Amino acid sequence: MTIIDPTDAIPAPRSGDAEKTGPLLEVRDLHVEFQTREGLVKAVNGVNYSVDSGETLAVLGESGSGKSVTAQAIMGILDMPPARIPQGEILFHGRDMLKMSGEERRKLRGARIAMIFQDALSSLNPVLSVGYQLGEMFRVHQGLSRKEAKVKAIELMDRVKIPAAAARVNDYPHQFSGGMRQRIMIAMALALEPDLIIADEPTTALDVTVQAQVMDLLAELQREYQMGLILITHDLGVVADVADKIAVMYAGRIVETAPVHELYKRPAHPYTRGLLDSIPRLDQKGQDLYAIKGLPPNLLKVPSGCAFNPRCEKAQDICRTELPPLVPVTERDGTELPGRASACHFWKETIHG
Amino acid sequence: MGRYVVRRLLQVIPVVIGVTFIIFCLVFALPGDPIQALAGDKRADPNIAAILRDHYHLNEPLYQQYWHYISGVFTGDLGETYNGRAISDIVSQRFPVTLKLGLTSFAVEAVIGILAGILSALKRGKFLDNVVLVATLVLISIPVFVLGSVFQLEFGMNMKITPISGIEKGWPQSYILPAVVLASTSMAYIARLVRSSLTESIRADYVRTAIAKGLPRRRVIGLHAMRNSLIPVVTFLGFDLGALMGGAIITERVFNMPGIGGQLAQSVYLRERPVVVGLVTLLVLIYLVANLLVDLMYAVLDPRIRYE
Numbered sequence: 001m002t003i004i005d006p007t008d009a010i011p012a013p014r015s016g017d018a019e020k021t022g023p024l025l026e027v028r029d030l031h032v033e034f035q036t037r038e039g040l041v042k043a044v045n046g047v048n049y050s051v052d053s054g055e056t057l058a059v060l061g062e063s064g065s066g067k068s069v070t071a072q073a074i075m076g077i078l079d080m081p082p083a084r085i086p087q088g089e090i091l092f093h094g095r096d097m098l099k100m101s102g103e104e105r106r107k108l109r110g111a112r113i114a115m116i117f118q119d120a121l122s123s124l125n126p127v128l129s130v131g132y133q134l135g136e137m138f139r140v141h142q143g144l145s146r147k148e149a150k151v152k153a154i155e156l157m158d159r160v161k162i163p164a165a166a167a168r169v170n171d172y173p174h175q176f177s178g179g180m181r182q183r184i185m186i187a188m189a190l191a192l193e194p195d196l197i198i199a200d201e202p203t204t205a206l207d208v209t210v211q212a213q214v215m216d217l218l219a220e221l222q223r224e225y226q227m228g229l230i231l232i233t234h235d236l237g238v239v240a241d242v243a244d245k246i247a248v249m250y251a252g253r254i255v256e257t258a259p260v261h262e263l264y265k266r267p268a269h270p271y272t273r274g275l276l277d278s279i280p281r282l283d284q285k286g287q288d289l290y291a292i293k294g295l296p297p298n299l300l301k302v303p304s305g306c307a308f309n310p311r312c313e314k315a316q317d318i319c320r321t322e323l324p325p326l327v328p329v330t331e332r333d334g335t336e337l338p339g340r341a342s343a344c345h346f347w348k349e350t351i352h353g
Numbered sequence: 354m355g356r357y358v359v360r361r362l363l364q365v366i367p368v369v370i371g372v373t374f375i376i377f378c379l380v381f382a383l384p385g386d387p388i389q390a391l392a393g394d395k396r397a398d399p400n401i402a403a404i405l406r407d408h409y410h411l412n413e414p415l416y417q418q419y420w421h422y423i424s425g426v427f428t429g430d431l432g433e434t435y436n437g438r439a440i441s442d443i444v445s446q447r448f449p450v451t452l453k454l455g456l457t458s459f460a461v462e463a464v465i466g467i468l469a470g471i472l473s474a475l476k477r478g479k480f481l482d483n484v485v486l487v488a489t490l491v492l493i494s495i496p497v498f499v500l501g502s503v504f505q506l507e508f509g510m511n512m513k514i515t516p517i518s519g520i521e522k523g524w525p526q527s528y529i530l531p532a533v534v535l536a537s538t539s540m541a542y543i544a545r546l547v548r549s550s551l552t553e554s555i556r557a558d559y560v561r562t563a564i565a566k567g568l569p570r571r572r573v574i575g576l577h578a579m580r581n582s583l584i585p586v587v588t589f590l591g592f593d594l595g596a597l598m599g600g601a602i603i604t605e606r607v608f609n610m611p612g613i614g615g616q617l618a619q620s621v622y623l624r625e626r627p628v629v630v631g632l633v634t635l636l637v638l639i640y641l642v643a644n645l646l647v648d649l650m651y652a653v654l655d656p657r658i659r660y661e
Contacts, residue, residue: 110565110567127580
């Protein structure tokens with residue numbers, strides 16, 4: 001049994017030249033911990049993933065699984081201290097961002113890597129007009145004048161299909177509806193046409209019809225600009241439509257990676273299976289909805305062995321003592337399944353049984 | 354906005370009438386005879402006293418006296434003291450001192466208080482933060498007259514860098530020491546207010562967004578966080594501006610400054626009804642204007658507040 005780097009197992013990138021320089025973004029063995037009064041919280045414990053230009057990686061997991069912390073580490077917006085990155089690399093165009101100076105990283109933020117946050121109302125500054133907040137990107141990163149920046153801001157608002165952009169550019173965030181505000185967040189991330197966008201639960205705060213519109217817009221813009229997209233979510237429905245591949249996280253580790261449709265068809269980790277089974281389905285109307293029993297682990301005291309073992313129906317003795325590595329998943333006859341890996345001692349039983 | 358300002362200004366009229374009437378009644382209710390007070394320890398000459406009582410309408414009922422007074426105010430006549438000095442004279446002589454002292458003090462508390470608060474918030478938990486916290490605690494706990502006397506001793510007597518008292522040297526030399534003393538308590542409050550509200554907004558989501566946009570730290574703190582933290586600070590400053598203009602009786606006494614505060618105290622003592630009412634009315638007007646300014650500042654600072 002070998003521990004694999006899941007980036008090797010993921011299908012070849014679409015753009016030709018990426019093969020020479022490696023993937024757009026590659027996270028290697030990332031650890032993040034927080035020093036708190038109660039002790040050391042190990043939020044991320046060795047995450048590996050990669051994204052290419054034009055590719056969408058969905059990172060799936062419950063609250064506290066470390067998916068957002070990983071994203072914030074990539075953005076470089078973790079509060080350090082209390083956060084600490086004791087180990088790991090974040091390669092962007094092949095360069096380790098963790099070794100860059102603060103100023104170098106600042107110049108990448110917003111310009112080359114942008115982030116869309118969950119709650120646009122609290123994430124936009126309530127006392128500055130949206131035009132100002134959009135224009136700020138151009139003024140700070142490109143040195144445009146206030147006037148030029150406003151013109152650009154209106155263009156951006158048009159780009160994300162906000163009606164009457166020119167008339168609304170001086171409005172404030174609270175004067176927009178939830179969906180429109182999230183479009184403004186998207187516009188802000190898109191402003192300088194970054195190579196990579198990280199969307200942290202971009203639709204969680206929206207109602208369902210607006211969710212679909214916003215996701216479609218995001219997917220469309222991503223295709224157009226050939227950006228890499230990391231989509232952080234706990235909503236399996238959102239993922240199915242837009243993602244190319246999925247990484248499932250649990251207690252700060254990746255427990256399964258797979259191309260999107262394969263994951264839905266044949267999960268190779270009991271946790272993923274549990275997640276899929278807990279989606280409400282029309283053909284099960286009237287039956288009790290499945291729920292994974294128990295609670296997510298306390299990150300101060302992650303269970304020994306597989307972190308999922310106290311909640312797992314298939315747990316054996318080995319699960320309580322030995323940490324399962326992320327290993328490639330194969331067919332019954334040993335044929336490789338490209339891009340698939342699972343961190344379960346009993347992945348064979350889970351996928352084939 | 355324009356309509357709002359007009360409406361607020363119109364509200365001033367009933368407030369002034371109400372306040373003057375209440376003050377008038379309160380001074381009226383004070384025991385003691387103002388005409389006898391003029392004569393000091395000697396018995397006042399009954400004939401002269403009768404003439405003066407008649408001249409100042411002191412024999413008429415309260416409402417008539419008030420009517421004489423208020424109709425004078427609306428025609429621009431603030432009346433005169435019982436020894437025949439025009440009250441407008443007193444105001445024009447005393448008020449500039451209070452104004453200079455108050456504004457200097459206001460500038461000191463705003464600038465130093467806000468700067469100390471920002472430093473403290475940015476270095477939260479570090480040495481500098483603790484220095485600010487202890488210093489503000491000390492300032493809040495020391496009474497003004499103690500601080501004033503200590504300052505006079507240190508800066509006036511020992512170091513000889515400022516006058517000890519009086520206003521002979523004019524602004525700024527004579528004013529800087531009393532202004533700092535007068536500002537000390539509010540300055541400490543402002544430092545703590547800025548510290549807590551800035552700490553809160555630094556943790557806000559929109560500040561995280563600003564950092565994620567790749568903005569320089571100066572801009573993240575100075576614009577995105579500060580704009581939101583200033584709202585409670587402006588409230589306090591506006592309230593305090595009114596209080597400072599009201600004259601600082603203790604500070605003026607310690608530094609021997611001929612301001613409004615001292616005059617007001619003296620007039621209450623002498624039962625100078627028109628002077629007390631006139632000065633208080635003036636202070637009420639200043640308070641109302643300061644309040645209006647604060648409310649208008651809200652709209653500038655926070656677009657979510659709209660007036661109609």
